[in-house]
Amino acid sequence: MSIFGGVALIKILFTLFALFAWSRAILRFYRKDLSWKELLFWSLVWLAMIVLVFIPGKTNFLAKALGMERGNDAMFFLAIVGLLYASYRLYVKSNEMEKEITRLVRALALKNIKQSKSLSRRKSKRTK
Secondary structure, eight states, X not given: OEETTTEEHHHHHHHXXXXXXXXXXXXXXXXXXXXXXHXXXXXXXXXXXXXXXXXXXXXXXHHHHTTOSOHHHHHHHHHHHHHHHHHHHHHHHHHHHHHHHHHHHHHHHXXXXXXXXXXXXXXXXXXX
């Protein structure tokens, strides 16, 4: 289905989504939740996605380099590989954080035990 002079509705919807996602990255940057390098990365990602939606033939050179026939196949393949890598990185980061939290909780528990023993010794000295 084409609207607006032959532009497919999916292209318009994807562009709106990409602009929305980019605006979220910009807002996170202004809130200091994102570094300028991260903002640059996400800006390039969303800009590239918008360009590739409107000029899909540009991905054919990438497909040929990967030994594939169509650019869409190459983009799909790279998206899956990218998502799997991101998933792996999140898994590793989650495990690291879990270990750090466990270490901190143990250290805090030991500190509390030492403090409570010290307090109980002081109380027992006072009562004697």
